[in-house]
Each structure stands twice: as structure tokens, then as C-alpha cells.
Amino acid sequence: MVVFKVQLKQKIFQILKEQAKKSGIDPEAIREEDLSIENPPKPELGDLAIPLFPFAKVFRMPPHALSSLVGESLQQGASLPEGVDRFNIVGPYLNIFLNRPMVTELLFQQAVKEGDRFGSSDLFRSKRIMVEFSSPNTNKPLHLGHLRNDALGESVARILRFSGATVRTVDLINDRGIHICKSMLAYKELGQGRTPEDEGLKSDHFVGKYYVLYNELAKRDPEAEDRARAMLVKWEQGDPEVRLLWEKMNQWAIEGIKRTYERTGIHFDQFNFESEVYLKGKEEVLKGLEKGIFYREADGSIWVNLEDIGLDRKVLLRSDGTSLYVTQDIGTAISRYKDWPFDTMIYVVASEQNYHFKVLFTILERLGYEWAKNLYHLSYGMVNLPEGKMKSREGTVVDADDLLDELTEMAKEEIRTKEREEEVGNIDETAEKIALGALHYYLLQPSPSKDIVFNPKESLSFTGNTGPYIQYTGARICSMLRKLNGVTQVKDRNGKATYLNTTEEWELVKLLSDFPVVVELSASSYNPSLLANYLYEVSKTFSRYYHEHPILYAEDPDVAASRVQLSRCVLQVLKNGMYLLNIPFLEVM
RNA sequence: GCGCCCAUAGCUCAACUGGAUAGAGCAACUGCCUUCUAAGCAGUAGGUCGGGGGUUCGAGUCCCUCUGGGCGUACCA
Numbered sequence: 028m029v030v031f032k033v034q035l036k037q038k039i040f041q042i043l044k045e046q047a048k049k050s051g052i053d054p055e056a057i058r059e060e061d062l063s064i065e066n067p068p069k070p071e072l073g074d075l076a077i078p079l080f081p082f083a084k085v086f087r088m089p090p091h092a093l094s095s096l097v098g099e100s101l102q103q104g105a106s107l108p109e110g111v112d113r114f115n116i117v118g119p120y121l122n123i124f125l126n127r128p129m130v131t132e133l134l135f136q137q138a139v140k141e142g143d144r145f146g147s148s149d150l151f152r153s154k155r156i157m158v159e160f161s162s163p164n165t166n167k168p169l170h171l172g173h174l175r176n177d178a179l180g181e182s183v184a185r186i187l188r189f190s191g192a193t194v195r196t197v198d199l200i201n202d203r204g205i206h207i208c209k210s211m212l213a214y215k216e217l218g219q220g221r222t223p224e225d226e227g228l229k230s231d232h233f234v235g236k237y238y239v240l241y242n243e244l245a246k247r248d249p250e251a252e253d254r255a256r257a258m259l260v261k262w263e264q265g266d267p268e269v270r271l272l273w274e275k276m277n278q279w280a281i282e283g284i285k286r287t288y289e290r291t292g293i294h295f296d297q298f299n300f301e302s303e304v305y306l307k308g309k310e311e312v313l314k315g316l317e318k319g320i321f322y323r324e325a326d327g328s329i330w331v332n333l334e335d336i337g338l339d340r341k342v343l344l345r346s347d348g349t350s351l352y353v354t355q356d357i358g359t360a361i362s363r364y365k366d367w368p369f370d371t372m373i374y375v376v377a378s379e380q381n382y383h384f385k386v387l388f389t390i391l392e393r394l395g396y397e398w399a400k401n402l403y404h405l406s407y408g409m410v411n412l413p414e415g416k417m418k419s420r421e422g423t424v425v426d427a428d429d430l431l432d433e434l435t436e437m438a439k440e441e442i443r444t445k446e447r448e449e450e451v452g453n454i455d456e457t458a459e460k461i462a463l464g465a466l467h468y469y470l471l472q473p474s475p476s477k478d479i480v481f482n483p484k485e486s487l488s489f490t491g492n493t494g495p496y497i498q499y500t501g502a503r504i505c506s507m508l509r510k511l512n513g514v515t516q517v518k519d520r521n522g523k524a525t526y527l528n529t530t531e532e533w534e535l536v537k538l539l540s541d542f543p544v545v546v547e548l549s550a551s552s553y554n555p556s557l558l559a560n561y562l563y564e565v566s567k568t569f570s571r572y573y574h575e576h577p578i579l580y581a582e583d584p585d586v587a588a589s590r591v592q593l594s595r596c597v598l599q600v601l602k603n604g605m606y607l608l609n610i611p612f613l614e615v616m
Numbered sequence: 617g618c619g620c621c622c623a624u625a626g627c628u629c630a631a632c633u634g635g636a637u638a639g640a641g642c643a644a645c646u647g648c649c650u651u652c653u654a655a656g657c658a659g660u661a662g663g664u665c666g667g668g669g670g671u672u673c674g675a676g677u678c679c680c681u682c683u684g685g686g687c688g689u690a691c692c693a
Contacts, residue, residue: 063635076635118633263684326691347691356624378687381619406621461655473628476621478686492640499655506654507652573652574648
């Protein structure tokens with residue numbers, strides 16, 4: 028369908044230019060970007076709509092007259108452009124009706140031929156894109172906020188790869204700093220050498236427990252903070268005992284976090300540790316100072332002045348010469364580029380850091396790094412609770428593993444009440460996949476930039492506009508295809524586009540043909556939500572159709588075979604799209 | 617104070633990036649399992665797109681302003 032769209036657009040553009048010449052108007056006044064092809068609000072109006080408002084002024088004639096004029100030229104010599112059946116003029120709109128069998132046949136061919144690659148493109152061919160996301164701290168396990176971050180990062184990476192890019196996903200693990208020392212201190216003073224195994228806890232939860240214990244400790248012992256700070260100093264000095272404890276606890280934390288990644292289908296090509304890079308920015312700052320990009324205050328601290336572009340002054344090196352958060356980010360970016368030169372670098376980080384990234388990117392540009400203009404902050408909104416922000420101190424943080432366990436349990440319960448244990452087979456595995464489907468769809472469906480409210484009671488539904496609904500649609504198609512073997516008169520027949528004559532089928536064909544366009548749009552805007560909403564639309568449209576028309580048992584076996592073929596296309600689009608959103612595909616549920 | 621973001625049905629979110637009568641789900645009510653999985657389908661009800669002004673042939677979408685909310689503005693990360 029894309030082919031037809033492109034051809035049609037060219038044709039209309041050409042017609043407009045010719046008409047302009049005839050009317051003595053400068054053809055240059057006809058701009059291609061004013062020409063758009065849209066979907067009409069109602070299918071009866073047409074398959075494609077071309078609004079001609081923007082050109083009415085240039086031609087100095089009413090829009091409806093212009094659309095008639097263009098329509099006549101389109102029909103010239105009684106032959107319409109390929110794929111176009113007829114057109115209809117509704118006021119200022121030129122509405123196009125496509126040749127249904129032609130579009131349908133094209134979809135059949137593409138979906139079968141390309142299979143798991145259907146929807147892919149070379150939009151980002153030969154582009155190297157680095158995607159940084161997750162970035163956990165090693166003092167506590169992952170929470171719901173990380174899950175949104177991970178879902179976005181993983182999905183964007185998959186979509187970009189599918190669109191031809193060479194993608195490298197990176198996890199920058201924040202494994203040093205005062206907050207790490209806090210859990211270390213609590214463990215040292217209260218842990219009595221126990222291990223996660225001793226307490227039967229997942230290792231990152233074990234570490235997290237001591238972070239909570241620290242906060243309790245600090246409440247009754249005001250000097251705890253001093254001891255934690257002293258520990259950080261010792262850590263920086265390389266004190267062997269502190270380093271040993273640090274390594275032990277970090278290992279626990281990271282091992283546990285990696286298990287959660289595995290569970291949720293998150294993959295990283297590279298892990299960076301802040302402990303290894305946090306000093307790197309320092310020399311860059313000193314270089315910048317020499318070049319006169321930064322300046323030194325009387326107390327020895329080094330600053331950058333960004334007031335000329337509406338930002339503030341920012342400290343880059345403390346008066347004692349130690350580095351800050353921005354400093355390490357400067358260093359990390361530079362060493363990453365050296366290590367793996369990229370065309371684009373995407374930081375998936377919550378919107379609370381918008382300011383930070385503005386500052387970071389500006390500094391890198393001023394330091395003279397050409398690639399700095401290719402850095403992109405993929406900012407996303409916070410995940411809040413109905414009561415407000417999640418706060419670890421108040422214990423309102425929604426733990427990632429607990430949430431998944433809870434969802435899995437709900438899915439199991441659902442399978443049991445529907446009495447589908449036998450058909451499903453491995454209930455544990457299926458329930459877990461349903462849980463992941465629900466979670467990832469829930470997190471990816473809203474626009475990234477928006478804050479979302481997570482209501483534990485209502486948000487975790489499996490019906491309606493949810494991940495499991497999409498999974499269910501796929502599972503039903505699979506189930507139907509399994510039964511196809513029993514229907515001998517249909518089984519060996521090839522589907523043909525000409526047997527599909529219902530409006531519902533045509534709606535499906537148009538929608539499915541749009542899949543590559545939706546993927547491209549999601550890729551170029553780094554926005555998986557477009558894809559998520561699209562998959563829901565596909566599921567919805569198919570469910571309606573499936574309810575309305577028999578497929579396997581259609582009276583005419585040729586019609587049945589063609590409907591099966593269409594269902595296979597739906598399945599392929601769902602499968603490919605679900606992969607891109609990291610929603611597990613299920614043959615049975 | 618200043619900067620950035622957000623405001624659409626009771627609730628949670630869409631709206632093809634400025635196009636035709638603003639759509640879904642949840643919750644409520646009503647139907648549909650002797651036919652391919654009822655995690656489904658169909659229907660009823662629910663809206664001055666936060667208020668006001670402007671730009672435009674056309675504004676939920678762009679600009680200004682006010683109101684309400686979030687985030688930031690650390691020699692924290």
C-alpha cells in the first residue's frame with residue numbers, strides 16, 4: 028500500500044504543478060510538504076484522503092473547485108494511477124478508493140515472504156545507535172520506575188534494530204557513592220555476616236533490606252550518617268576492608284538485578300560501572316579550563332557559565348578537586364564515543380533530569396565534540412501512585428519482582444477459573460508471560476513524555492485495552508490454525524484476495540498494510556506507544572471480524588482459505604509487533 | 617522567584633504531529649457461549665478538550681495570558 032501511496036502523491040504533485048503552469052502561476056509555489064495523504068474519518072468516504080486546502084490560496088479558487096479540477100486531471104486518458112480504483116470529491120477533499128484485490132494481494136505476498144521481518148526497514152541503515160537505559164543503583168532492587176525505563180529502552184532498541192540500525196544497549200550501573208555506603212554500613216553493623224541464602228532472600232532484596240535498616244538506624248542514631256560518610260572516604264582511598272565489603276554487596280545486588288532483567292526479557296550489550304568511569308571527566312574539565320570554556324572560582328572550584336542560553340552556572344569540579352555527577356557523565360560520554368563511535372546516542376532517563384541533560388549536552392558541544400549534537404535525551408514521565416510519588420523512605424516503592432509475582436499469581440488464578448490448565452500445559456510459564464505482557468503493554472501504551480498513575484488495584488487488569496487482550500487475539504488465531512488440519516477442503520487451498528469481499532476484511536487489510544509505516548514512525552520518533560496503540564487497534568478489528576464472520580467454516584472453501592490467509596497476516600503483524608514491545612507471544616493461553 | 621513539562625468522559629489513556637461528526641478501556645446498566653478460546657462481541661449512558669484571548673480556510677493540537685498540578689533550579693546522584 029505504501030507503494031501506491033508514494034506513486035499517488037507524486038502524481039498529484041505533478042498535476043498540481045502542471046495546473047499551476049496552465050493558470051500562469053509559479054509552479055514553485057506548490058510545495059510538496061503541503062501535500063498530505065490522510066485516512067478519512069469514515070471508511071465510506073474513501074481509503075485515502077488528500078486535502079487540497081493548502082493550494083486553494085495559491086490557485087485563487089475555492090477548495091472544492093480545485094479538488095474537482097485535480098480529479099479530472101487524475102482521470103486523464105481514462106487511466107488512473109496504479110492501485111487506484113476510483114475517486115470521490117467531497118468539498119475540499121479528494122478521496123481515493125483503492126483497488127482492493129491489488130492491495131490485498133500485495134499484503135499477502137509481503138507478509139508471507141517477509142515473515143518475521145515484515146515491518147522491518149532500512150530507515151536507519153548503517154547507523155550506529157547507542158541506547159543507555161535502566162541505570163540501577165546497587166543499594167536496592169529494581170522498582171516500578173525502572174520497569175518503565177527498561178520497557179522503553181528495550182523496546183526502542185528493538186524497534187531501531189528492526190529499522191536497520193546497529194544498536195548497542197548499555198547499562199550504566201551506579202555502584203558507588205554515599206547511598207551505597209549506607210547499605211554497606213547497616214550490613215556491617217547489623218548483618219552479623221549473614222548471606223542472602225541464610226535469609227532465603229533474592230540477593231538484591233537482601234541488600235535492599237539493609238538499605239531500609241540503615242534508614243531506621245539513622246533515625247535513632249544521628250551519627251550513622253557520619254559513619255557512612257567516613258566509609259565513603261575510606262572507599263575512595265581504597266581501604267581493603269571497605270572495598271571487600273563493597274565488592275561482596277555489589278555482587279549480590281547486581282546478580283539479583285540481572286536475574287530480574289532475564290526474567291523481563293531485557294538485554295544489554297555492555298555494562299559500565301560508575302566506579303570505573305567516575306574519575307574520567309576530571310581531566311576533560313581541566314582541558315576545558317585551559318581552553319577558557321570554564322572558569323575557576325577563588326576557592327578552587329571549576330564552573331561553567333551557561334547563562335547566555337538561559338541556563339545557570341554549574342559546578343564541574345569541587346573546590347577539593349573531586350568530581351560530580353555531571354563530571355562523570357562528561358567523561359563517560361567521551362570514553363564511550365572513543366570506544367564505540369556512534370551516529371546517535373540515546374539516554375533513556377526520567378524527565379526529572381531534563382535540565383541535567385541540557386547542561387551535559389551543551390558542555391560537550393562547547394568542549395568541541397562534533398558528535399555532541401547527536402546526543403538525545405529520551406525523557407519519560409514519572410510513575411506515580413494514586414497517593415503521589417513513590418518514596419523509598421515511606422516504603423511506598425513498588426518492587427519490580429514483587430509486582431511480577433503478584434501479576435503472575437493473578438494470571439494463574441485466571442487460568443484456573445477458566446479451567447484451561449490442561450490446554451495451557453505449563454501454567455507457571457504461561458502465567459509469567461501473561462504477567463509480562465500486561466506489564467509491558469501497560470507501561471508502553473501511554474506516550475513516553477506523560478506521567479502515569481499506577482493504581483495497584485485497577486491497573487493490573489487482563490481485559491480490555493491490555494497486553495493480555497493482544498496475546499489472546501494471537502492465541503485464538505493459533506488455535507484456529509491448529510484446527511485447520513481437520514478441515515481438509517480448506518487446508519490445501521491457497522487464499523486469494525478476490526474472495527475477500529466484506530468491509531471488515533478490507534478494514535483489516537488496510538490496517539495491516541500500515542504496519543511498516545507505524546514501525547517507521549515509532550522508530551523515527553523513538554516512541555513505542557504508537558506501536559502499542561496500533562496493535563490494540565489490530566486486535567480489536569480482528570476480534571470484531573472473527574466474531575462476525577466464520578473463517579474455517581465459511582461455506583465456500585475458497586473464501587475460508589482466503590480468510591485463513593488474512594488471519595495469518597494478522598498473526599504475523601501481532602507477532603512482530605509484540606516482539607518489538609517485548610510482550611511475549613503465546614500460542615495457547 | 618526563574619526554567620521545563622502536564623491538564624481530553626467519574627477513573628486510566630488515545631487522537632495519524634494543524635484537517636471532516638474528539639475515540640478506546642475500566643467502573644455502571646442491557647443483551648450474546650448446541651459454531652473457529654466469553655481474557656471475547658454488540659449496545660446504553662458518559663465531553664463547554666482547565667478558563668480567556670489570538671493566529672489560520674480550519675485549533676484538543678501553534679502563540680499569548682490566567683488557573684491548577686508535577687519536576688527541576690545542590691560543591692546529591
